[in-house]
Amino acid sequence: MPKKESSILIAGGGSTYTPALVVMLLESLDKLPLRKLKLYDNDEERQKTVAEACKIIIDERAPGVEFSYTTDPEEAFTDVDIVMAQLRVGKYALREQDEKIPFKHGVVGQETCGPGGIAYGLRSLGPIIELVDYMEKYSPDAWMLNYSNPAAIVAEGTRRFRPNSRIINICDMPVCLEDIMARVIGLKDRKDFETSYFGLNHFGWWTKIVDHEGMDLMPKISDHVKRQGYTENTQKGQHKEESWLETMRAAKELHEIEPEFLPNTYLKYYLMADSTVEHANKEYTRADEIIDGREKDVFSECRRITENGTAKDTSFKSNEHASFITDLACALTFNTKERMILITENRGAIANFAYDAMVELPCIVGKDGYEPISMGDIPIFEKGLMEQQIASEKLAVDAWEQGSYLKLWQSLAMNKTVPSIAVAKDILDDLILANKEFWPELK
Numbered sequence: 342m343p344k345k346e347s348s349i350l351i352a353g354g355g356s357t358y359t360p361a362l363v364v365m366l367l368e369s370l371d372k373l374p375l376r377k378l379k380l381y382d383n384d385e386e387r388q389k390t391v392a393e394a395c396k397i398i399i400d401e402r403a404p405g406v407e408f409s410y411t412t413d414p415e416e417a418f419t420d421v422d423i424v425m426a427q428l429r430v431g432k433y434a435l436r437e438q439d440e441k442i443p444f445k446h447g448v449v450g451q452e453t454c455g456p457g458g459i460a461y462g463l464r465s466l467g468p469i470i471e472l473v474d475y476m477e478k479y480s481p482d483a484w485m486l487n488y489s490n491p492a493a494i495v496a497e498g499t500r501r502f503r504p505n506s507r508i509i510n511i512c513d514m515p516v517c518l519e520d521i522m523a524r525v526i527g528l529k530d531r532k533d534f535e536t537s538y539f540g541l542n543h544f545g546w547w548t549k550i551v552d553h554e555g556m557d558l559m560p561k562i563s564d565h566v567k568r569q570g571y572t573e574n575t576q577k578g579q580h581k582e583e584s585w586l587e588t589m590r591a592a593k594e595l596h597e598i599e600p601e602f603l604p605n606t607y608l609k610y611y612l613m614a615d616s617t618v619e620h621a622n623k624e625y626t627r628a629d630e631i632i633d634g635r636e637k638d639v640f641s642e643c644r645r646i647t648e649n650g651t652a653k654d655t656s657f658k659s660n661e662h663a664s665f666i667t668d669l670a671c672a673l674t675f676n677t678k679e680r681m682i683l684i685t686e687n688r689g690a691i692a693n694f695a696y697d698a699m700v701e702l703p704c705i706v707g708k709d710g711y712e713p714i715s716m717g718d719i720p721i722f723e724k725g726l727m728e729q730q731i732a733s734e735k736l737a738v739d740a741w742e743q744g745s746y747l748k749l750w751q752s753l754a755m756n757k758t759v760p761s762i763a764v765a766k767d768i769l770d771d772l773i774l775a776n777k778e779f780w781p782e783l784k
């Protein structure tokens with residue numbers, strides 16, 4: 342019986358992640374055969390630059406795959422099995438505001454955490470729900486694998502407003518860190534062990550890591566993190582920029598405050614907010630680094646490929662980001678029952694945490710979707726932190742749904758990164774001005 346050939350749509354085709362994802366999909370045709378690959382974006386020029394390069398890559402490596410790109414939703418979403426969504430609503434210009442406005446008020450400025458993440462969330466909710474509606478209208482049996490951030494707030498929004506939709510919200514930070522954990526103890530990669538993990542998106546901990554013979558690997562990994570965080574003594578896989586290295590080093594302190602578990606690096610923005618603000622370059626943030634780095638590099642490589650008419654010497658290569666979403670597509674298509682960390686409605690999987698919270702847990706994935714693994718009770722330290730954070734996230738979605746200034750003020754004031762209601766209000770008023778093209782009117 343020949344394997345099913347899938348039709349995949351990348352929504353946010355102009356994304357800096359699209360070329361590496363296309364390369365990954367072409368390298369994975371044996372386990373995920375494709376008949377069709379489409380790109381969709383609402384920025385025609387941006388997408389065209391990426392798409393024309395991808396067309397050459399596909400023509401050279403897999404001419405049998407039908408490729409097209411469009412800004413028309415009906416053309417994009419018709420006859421699709423899997424939608425891989427990676428929108429950045431407001432693009433990097435607004436990410437820069439998300440980061441610089443909080444810093445102006447002495448608060449952590451970050452893409453998905455704190456006030457920046459809340460602002461980003463209010464931009465993203467409408468467009469992601471719009472993608473879900475397009476999928477349900479034109480390809481109702483398809484699955485949407487959503488990378489679009491901020492995944493925590495987007496996930497709360499799709500749970501609340503599209504509860505029966507076939508969307509799975511995902512994050513590649515856990516797999517990135519698991520690959521680092523594997524390498525620092527001499528294993529090939531994260532698939533050499535099985536992990537237990539709990540938290541919210543960008544706000545979680547590993548509780549157990551065992552190899553396939555059941556041997557506990559936590560002590561060895563913990564010793565490494567106690568010495569040097571998640572930094573590695575090789576160049577392989579290591580994020581090159583200093584800002585990422587600083588993040589990897591911070592895991593050392595995050596592990597001291599919770600020595601029983603291993604931390605997700607994002608906890609530093611909540612538990613080390615003071616040093617994060619102190620060390621930040623508030624005039625040149627992560628958004629600037631990417632505008633001058635990844636975004637510039639990806640688009641110049643796309644233009645180079647198109648000018649040369651060949652991608653035979655391209656620098657584009659697959660990565661963890663691409664491998665994770667491809668594995669997820671395989672699990673859904675071929676019922677592989679792979680264990681993967683996903684963002685899922687809790688429904689008692691964490692016994693002493695809100696039933697309707699969107700949490701991040703290991704799940705078993707098959708053709709009918711996914712089942713979270715039960716984690717039982719979590720300790721009071723993590724539970725308390727998560728309750729404050731989930732309240733901030735839920736209030737942000739309330740604010741978007743109700744057009745409520747007060748609820749958004751409460752969401753900011755609730756967030757562990759914000760010191761007072763006065764600072765929350767000052768940040769909010771600046772964010773309203775920066776986001777007037779994207780947010781609902783707040784009263």
Ligand SMILES: NC(=O)c1ccc[n+]([C@@H]2O[C@H](COP(=O)([O-])OP(=O)(O)OC[C@H]3O[C@@H](n4cnc5c(N)ncnc54)[C@H](O)[C@@H]3O)[C@@H](O)[C@H]2O)c1
Pocket residue numbers: 352353354355356357358359381382383384387388427428429430431432433468487488489490491492511512513514662
């Ligand atoms: N979940 C994760 O762990 C994870 C990991 C990496 C990246 N991401 C997310 O992936 C997304 C893409 O990142 P990037 O750096 O490639 O961004 P990017 O700005 O390079 O690309 C995003 C694309 O989305 C398009 N877009 C924006 N709004 C749209 C809309 N309403 N309809 C259709 N298209 C729209 C833009 O035009 C752009 O081409 C971001 O949300 C980023 O945070 C998530």
Ligand SMILES: O=P(O)(O)OC[C@H]1O[C@H](O[C@H]2[C@H](O)[C@@H](O)[C@@H](O)O[C@@H]2CO)[C@H](O)[C@@H](O)[C@@H]1O
Pocket residue numbers: 452453490512513514515516517627631660661662
């Ligand atoms: O600052 P950025 O845009 O470089 O990264 C922000 C994203 O960071 C995480 O994704 C990492 C991923 O974990 C790692 O494996 C590798 O692929 O780099 C990615 C992007 O640098 C995080 O999970 C995302 O939500 C962030 O958007």
Ligand SMILES: [Mn+2]
Pocket residue numbers: 492511512513514543
């Ligand atoms: Mn993430």
